[in-house]
Amino acid sequence: MSDSDKFDKLNIDQTEYKTRLSPGYRQRERYEPASPGVVTSFIPGTVVEILVGEGDRVSKGDELLVLDAMKMKNRLLSLWDGRVSKIKAAPGDRVTKGAVLLQIETE
Amino acid sequence: MEENNKINELHQRRRKAMLGGGEKAIEKQKSMGKKTARERILSLLDEGSFNEYDMFISHVARDFNMDKKELPGDGVVIGTGTIHGNPIAIFAQDFTVAGGSLGLMHSRKITKIMDYALKMRIPLIGINDSGGARIQEGVNSLAGYGEIFFRNTLASGVIPQISVILGPCAGGAVYSPALTDFVFMVDNISKMFITGPEVIKTVLGEEISMEDLGGARVHCETTGNAHFFAADEDECFRQIRELLSFIPASNESQMDPGEVSEPAGAFDINNIVPVDPTLPYDVKDVIKAIADNSEFVEIQEMWARNIVIGFSRIGGRTVGFVANQPLEMAGVLDVDSSDKAARFIRFCDSFNIPLVTLVDLPGYLPGVDQEHAGVIRHGAKVLYAYSEATVPKLTVILRKAYGGGYIAMSSRHLRADFVFAWPTAEIAVMGPEGAANIIFRKEIKEAENPEEVRRQKVEEYKSKFANPYVAASRGYVDSVIEPSETRKLIIHALEVSERKDVTMPRKKHGIPPF
Numbered sequence: 010m011s012d013s014d015k016f017d018k019l020n021i022d023q024t025e026y027k028t029r030l031s032p033g034y035r036q037r038e039r040y041e042p043a044s045p046g047v048v049t050s051f052i053p054g055t056v057v058e059i060l061v062g063e064g065d066r067v068s069k070g071d072e073l074l075v076l077d078a079m080k081m082k083n084r085l086l087s088l089w090d091g092r093v094s095k096i097k098a099a100p101g102d103r104v105t106k107g108a109v110l111l112q113i114e115t116e
Numbered sequence: 117m118e119e120n121n122k123i124n125e126l127h128q129r130r131r132k133a134m135l136g137g138g139e140k141a142i143e144k145q146k147s148m149g150k151k152t153a154r155e156r157i158l159s160l161l162d163e164g165s166f167n168e169y170d171m172f173i174s175h176v177a178r179d180f181n182m183d184k185k186e187l188p189g190d191g192v193v194i195g196t197g198t199i200h201g202n203p204i205a206i207f208a209q210d211f212t213v214a215g216g217s218l219g220l221m222h223s224r225k226i227t228k229i230m231d232y233a234l235k236m237r238i239p240l241i242g243i244n245d246s247g248g249a250r251i252q253e254g255v256n257s258l259a260g261y262g263e264i265f266f267r268n269t270l271a272s273g274v275i276p277q278i279s280v281i282l283g284p285c286a287g288g289a290v291y292s293p294a295l296t297d298f299v300f301m302v303d304n305i306s307k308m309f310i311t312g313p314e315v316i317k318t319v320l321g322e323e324i325s326m327e328d329l330g331g332a333r334v335h336c337e338t339t340g341n342a343h344f345f346a347a348d349e350d351e352c353f354r355q356i357r358e359l360l361s362f363i364p365a366s367n368e369s370q371m372d373p374g375e376v377s378e379p380a381g382a383f384d385i386n387n388i389v390p391v392d393p394t395l396p397y398d399v400k401d402v403i404k405a406i407a408d409n410s411e412f413v414e415i416q417e418m419w420a421r422n423i424v425i426g427f428s429r430i431g432g433r434t435v436g437f438v439a440n441q442p443l444e445m446a447g448v449l450d451v452d453s454s455d456k457a458a459r460f461i462r463f464c465d466s467f468n469i470p471l472v473t474l475v476d477l478p479g480y481l482p483g484v485d486q487e488h489a490g491v492i493r494h495g496a497k498v499l500y501a502y503s504e505a506t507v508p509k510l511t512v513i514l515r516k517a518y519g520g521g522y523i524a525m526s527s528r529h530l531r532a533d534f535v536f537a538w539p540t541a542e543i544a545v546m547g548p549e550g551a552a553n554i555i556f557r558k559e560i561k562e563a564e565n566p567e568e569v570r571r572q573k574v575e576e577y578k579s580k581f582a583n584p585y586v587a588a589s590r591g592y593v594d595s596v597i598e599p600s601e602t603r604k605l606i607i608h609a610l611e612v613s614e615r616k617d618v619t620m621p622r623k624k625h626g627i628p629p630f
Contacts, residue, residue, distance in 0.1 A: 016396060019446045021478040022550030026394045026446035034445060040484035053320045079319055103321045
């Protein structure tokens with residue numbers, strides 16, 4: 010093939026194949042393990058209310074904030090015991106799926 | 117005299133009905149680059165072959181002042197005609213009449229022509245151009261959709277069903293095309309989605325245009341919901357006519373072999389596939405080197421390009437090609453390519469079209485996204501579809517056939533009728549690099565010069581296993597052939613399997629991993 014320099018490489022079973030990569034493969038979401046203490050929106054929506062302040066102590070199961078999405082007010086609960094170290098959203102913010110809303114310093 | 121008046125009245129009524137939603141609405145339709153429903157049918161069918169039915173149907177809605185509204189033909193045109201001289205049944209929604217919205221009588225017309233197509237065992241073509249359910253008709257319009265979906269399902273595998281999206285097709289309406297065999301879309305004209313941009317914006321805050329959400333390109337490239345992409349309506353109609361030249365009228369009608377013509381000289385089968393299994397080439401060149409006239413009608417050309425599917429004729433007979441494409445993603449099987457191949461295999465099996473499988477793949481695509489997207493379930497569809505298929509199954513292993521990919525691609529073990537391999541074929545559990553590193557891990561690790569030992573071991577594995585002869589020695593490959601013998605052997609194999617007759621265990625239906 011004359012335009013061989015335009016090809017990418019794909020490794021399957023330790024063999025590198027010269028080929029084209031699909032747009033879907035290039036844009037695929039890289040897997041990242043969930044990091045403890047990071048509260049993200051599980052769905053796109055609007056932040057209605059933040060129920061904690063920076064520095065507050067929270068326990069597992071405490072309500073952190075209210076996210077309006079799919080015509081429902083979703084209460085996001087803490088998965089950890091710890092201290093709210095950073096609030097990254099404000100009421101009225103429209104957030105995308107996966108946006109970081111606040112961080113908890115876990116114990 | 118009086119009789120003439122009666123005939124005049126008929127002419128008058130016809131003229132009125134043919135005007136659909138009126139001149140203004142027609143003008144608007146044309147300004148969008150769209151033909152009217154009847155123009156579409158006339159452009160698609162053989163000249164002078166169309167006969168329309170139910171032209172004088174009127175709707176039955178009485179609520180919301182609908183009783184004062186006249187909707188000519190209730191927004192849909194139905195009839196029969198021919199394509200290449202073969203009868204077909206067709207409906208076309210008329211957007212100029214109440215936005216082509218679907219009410220009770222509109223749906224009755226569609227189901228009437230569907231019943232007719234199924235009863236007469238002729239292909240059904242549906243042209244979709246509709247704003248959706250006619251809300252004033254309430255649950256009657258939902259009933260209408262349900263009746264259509266049910267018939268799409270009954271007719272599936274009995275008659276070929278073609279959907280042409282030439283306008284909006286939104287909400288529940290999309291499920292009729294989704295149940296049919298081939299979906300045609302036109303750039304900037306066709307739109308398909310379950311929930312439109314406005315709802316998505318309100319509920320989720322995501323902003324997107326109709327074209328980016330559900331236009332022809334999206335469905336042909338990204339979702340795989342559509343099979344053919346055209347720049348305009350005329351190109352779309354040419355594509356439909358071409359496709360129909362390859363497929364039979366029903367699952368019980370046999371197509372007579374057509375004239376035989378040789379492949380074009382431009383495709384030299386000896387010089388397409390590089391010997392080095394890591395190098396790319398276009399597998400469509402191999403297809404064109406085998407097919408009559410080098411003709412190949414590719415299906416879903418823009419989606420999951422790592423597998424190539426479509427129709428050709430070999431020795432005058434229609435065949436369905438399934439081929440790994442080393443040019444794209446090294447030809448791996450993944451979620452989308454498995455889905456694409458499996459559905460096509462089942463279409464060919466339903467309509468007695470022999471399958472020719474060209475194999476050259478390194479295996480399945482690794483990745484968290486693939487595993488989490490269910491590559492196990494989707495990959496299983498290929499195994500299921502090939503195992504279940506009872507049409508003649510001819511397999512040509514061009515080059516590498518590794519691991520699960522080898523099994524899945526119409527191997528002897530899934531009851532392929534003929535398995536041929538080129539001398540470049542490598543049939544093994546995996547590529548030499550990976551295999552040598554596992555088998556000789558200890559020796560390589562403990563060697564003074566691990567790199568050199570590793571290279572030696574890879575070479576050793578290559579010379580022993582990277583060939584077609586191990587598989588041939590067990591009868592998994594029937595014959596190792598020169599590339600130039602391929603066409604002749606496929607023609608022979610098709611002749612031999614012409615009256616193939618196998619019986620499957622009695623069952624109501626299988627349970628494929630949908």
